[in-house]
Amino acid sequence: MSEVQVDDLQAMLTKAQRAQRRLARVPMQVRNQALAVMARILREDAAEIDRANQVDLARAEQSALAPGLIKRLALTPTKVEGLARSLESLIGLADPIGRGEGRRVLPNGLILETIRVPLGVIGLIFESRPGVTVEAGGLAIKSGNAILLRGGREAQGSIRALSEAWHRALREVGLDEDLVQCLEDPDRRLAEGLMHLTGLDLLIPRGGQGLIATVVREATVPVIETGIGNCHLYVDADADLAMGLRVLVDGKLGNPAVCNALETLLVHRSVAPEFLPRAYDRLSQHGVVFHGDPASRALVPDMLIADEADYREEYLGLEIAVKVVDSLDAALEHIERYGSKHSEAIITQSYPSGQAFLERVDAACVYWNASTRFSDGFEFGLGAEVGISTQKLHARGPMGLEALTTWKTIAYGEGQTRDIP
Amino acid sequence: MSEVQVDDLQAMLTKAQRAQRRLARVPMQVRNQALAVMARILREDAAEIDRANQVDLARAEQSALAPGLIKRLALTPTKVEGLARSLESLIGLADPIGRGEGRRVLPNGLILETIRVPLGVIGLIFESRPGVTVEAGGLAIKSGNAILLRGGREAQGSIRALSEAWHRALREVGLDEDLVQCLEDPDRRLAEGLMHLTGLDLLIPRGGQGLIATVVREATVPVIETGIGNCHLYVDADADLAMGLRVLVDGKLGNPAVCNALETLLVHRSVAPEFLPRAYDRLSQHGVVFHGDPASRALVPDMLIADEADYREEYLGLEIAVKVVDSLDAALEHIERYGSKHSEAIITQSYPSGQAFLERVDAACVYWNASTRFSDGFEFGLGAEVGISTQKLHARGPMGLEALTTWKTIAYGEGQTRDIP
Numbered sequence: 001m002s003e004v005q006v007d008d009l010q011a012m013l014t015k016a017q018r019a020q021r022r023l024a025r026v027p028m029q030v031r032n033q034a035l036a037v038m039a040r041i042l043r044e045d046a047a048e049i050d051r052a053n054q055v056d057l058a059r060a061e062q063s064a065l066a067p068g069l070i071k072r073l074a075l076t077p078t079k080v081e082g083l084a085r086s087l088e089s090l091i092g093l094a095d096p097i098g099r100g101e102g103r104r105v106l107p108n109g110l111i112l113e114t115i116r117v118p119l120g121v122i123g124l125i126f127e128s129r130p131g132v133t134v135e136a137g138g139l140a141i142k143s144g145n146a147i148l149l150r151g152g153r154e155a156q157g158s159i160r161a162l163s164e165a166w167h168r169a170l171r172e173v174g175l176d177e178d179l180v181q182c183l184e185d186p187d188r189r190l191a192e193g194l195m196h197l198t199g200l201d202l203l204i205p206r207g208g209q210g211l212i213a214t215v216v217r218e219a220t221v222p223v224i225e226t227g228i229g230n231c232h233l234y235v236d237a238d239a240d241l242a243m244g245l246r247v248l249v250d251g252k253l254g255n256p257a258v259c260n261a262l263e264t265l266l267v268h269r270s271v272a273p274e275f276l277p278r279a280y281d282r283l284s285q286h287g288v289v290f291h292g293d294p295a296s297r298a299l300v301p302d303m304l305i306a307d308e309a310d311y312r313e314e315y316l317g318l319e320i321a322v323k324v325v326d327s328l329d330a331a332l333e334h335i336e337r338y339g340s341k342h343s344e345a346i347i348t349q350s351y352p353s354g355q356a357f358l359e360r361v362d363a364a365c366v367y368w369n370a371s372t373r374f375s376d377g378f379e380f381g382l383g384a385e386v387g388i389s390t391q392k393l394h395a396r397g398p399m400g401l402e403a404l405t406t407w408k409t410i411a412y413g414e415g416q417t418r419d420i421p
Numbered sequence: 422m423s424e425v426q427v428d429d430l431q432a433m434l435t436k437a438q439r440a441q442r443r444l445a446r447v448p449m450q451v452r453n454q455a456l457a458v459m460a461r462i463l464r465e466d467a468a469e470i471d472r473a474n475q476v477d478l479a480r481a482e483q484s485a486l487a488p489g490l491i492k493r494l495a496l497t498p499t500k501v502e503g504l505a506r507s508l509e510s511l512i513g514l515a516d517p518i519g520r521g522e523g524r525r526v527l528p529n530g531l532i533l534e535t536i537r538v539p540l541g542v543i544g545l546i547f548e549s550r551p552g553v554t555v556e557a558g559g560l561a562i563k564s565g566n567a568i569l570l571r572g573g574r575e576a577q578g579s580i581r582a583l584s585e586a587w588h589r590a591l592r593e594v595g596l597d598e599d600l601v602q603c604l605e606d607p608d609r610r611l612a613e614g615l616m617h618l619t620g621l622d623l624l625i626p627r628g629g630q631g632l633i634a635t636v637v638r639e640a641t642v643p644v645i646e647t648g649i650g651n652c653h654l655y656v657d658a659d660a661d662l663a664m665g666l667r668v669l670v671d672g673k674l675g676n677p678a679v680c681n682a683l684e685t686l687l688v689h690r691s692v693a694p695e696f697l698p699r700a701y702d703r704l705s706q707h708g709v710v711f712h713g714d715p716a717s718r719a720l721v722p723d724m725l726i727a728d729e730a731d732y733r734e735e736y737l738g739l740e741i742a743v744k745v746v747d748s749l750d751a752a753l754e755h756i757e758r759y760g761s762k763h764s765e766a767i768i769t770q771s772y773p774s775g776q777a778f779l780e781r782v783d784a785a786c787v788y789w790n791a792s793t794r795f796s797d798g799f800e801f802g803l804g805a806e807v808g809i810s811t812q813k814l815h816a817r818g819p820m821g822l823e824a825l826t827t828w829k830t831i832a833y834g835e836g837q838t839r840d841i842p
Binding site: 025202217243246249254374410414418 | 645780
């Protein structure tokens, strides 16, 4: 991997397209073999990968990167073993390509068959976590695609080590190195180049809100928006409050930096006097800062005052917005107004309230008596994920293998014509 | 329908969203009823619709609109009857929403169910054919969506009549008029407004290459690209030449103005001497102009000289580009280079050639011994179509009801948490 220029992108895409066309004709066995060999190489090279990562980490600490980012940048031996296992779990999954989605015979005898095929060449822009190189590469290869990876500058050494591991693995099984290409992009020019790389079949931005918004606004290639998660927990009048507390703690403290973490707590007025003080005590002892509306602050005066921005934005940290609502409808309206259509949860023992919530909330994942933290490709049994789509087209929620496929209709005829006999 | 301003679009969207949320909770019976009533009103109002269309036609003739466009603008009583029948055929189709796409129980007992739901509010930009108001409106209502329709200026009177018919039909069954809103847009400003109308769930441009390219380049809302069809017919060495001729004639003469018509003929060198003169005789007697490469012109000197643009662009009329190729591989390379991934066909009796073509051509629809003209929602049994997607995300090929849906995952739990016990 060496530094490339925007002008080189077209050549990289052409090489990726050529490699992908060959990959699409290779049986699943070979694609799985590539993943198995990559898993082996990751274990063999664990020490080398660690050394590369230490260099990245040292540089990140010198440049005073935020602690959250440094944590995500770290590629510990445990994490590398996790990546190897994630590749092995992909091997066990059914082949996402070639599968028929329905065969029909038209009245004139023409046989139509719709089959799953790879998308082609996928671009991924990501930040910090170098392990994405392995997970996204694995998903791409298994689903018959090539991938162009543009990682964050802070992870370049680690990404380079993982990229070289991919190239060795691909060569070893007789596949083309060009299937996984990593772009070094110190000044974001290549990220911009990817947004306008005509012929790229899909571009996925993973990272902060700013990056994602830029890609959605600027890109002329097909994009799937990921990862903004302004998730709500609504504790209903008929909630089991102990359950509500557990789910709240899981959603806020399990991993506050990720998109499926809770950002806002909505509580029905009738249970707020009992629930809110307990919620406050439990979370504030872990350092969580509360931003409440007047009704919440009347019950727990220590809360800060919540303003519009508190309801609108993701904290991605140890803060939570709180609002007391008069009804399920009011909770639904709040979620409709401020939610990001990612993951939303209700806690209730009431059948009509739970059903109404599942039906009326417009989001990728809607939970009844469970934590929003389950919105995750691995938890969903997809093996891994290339991101969590918060848009409605093509893929919604955690994106695994199937999100990287499309389909085509093949037709077997005997000379059928439509207008001319 | 009165003229609206860009600033009004947000208010129209809000009204559409509100109406759509109510529609999503209405059983299929009521949605079907709306289509049935609309079909009845179309028949009742046929004379009135015809009068409105005559005014549009007269104005179009005065302004010297191209004959092809005038033909598409005409809304004859036969066409209106066809629209009514197309609504009735939609009634007979299964409900695209609510359907489960798989239920899984996670190891911790959490039940995940993925269900089809409407997209929400769809925008459609189209030209000339006023009947799109009925077809797209019918698909939208049946699939639980609201739709904002921005038709061509030349069809405004006809669209207004059809829009009023929709509003009466929706009112009669107790649904909201705001589900189908037509935008009068004499200067394209509303079309531009739709491209940036945050909250719009999908924008589909239907029309000329210029319109589609602009929407794909400019839009910040999710878009599905439709309709550019640079379709090829490859007559292989092992072709049944009589069949090849029939399929060629169907593809070129059936309806030359549409996207699934043939634009380029590729012929294997070994059969070119026999096939090309016959193809030329047959098509040129109907006025088709041939643009050939040197090898074709050596066989049929009357052909014009084909240049790069002949292979690259859609004629959408009585012209065809021709090229003699040395092999199936050469045909595949040509299609890969110039094709628009819409519809491609091979004529061959050879099993390996046919299979290789089906496998290796990257297009929405790939035909073996059949006409590309079958790429059509009605022919495919979808009842109607909102367009033919030439992109790979979300929908590919003719888009019917399912293309207007997305899905969400609903989860039934008993208090499951991921990280906190």
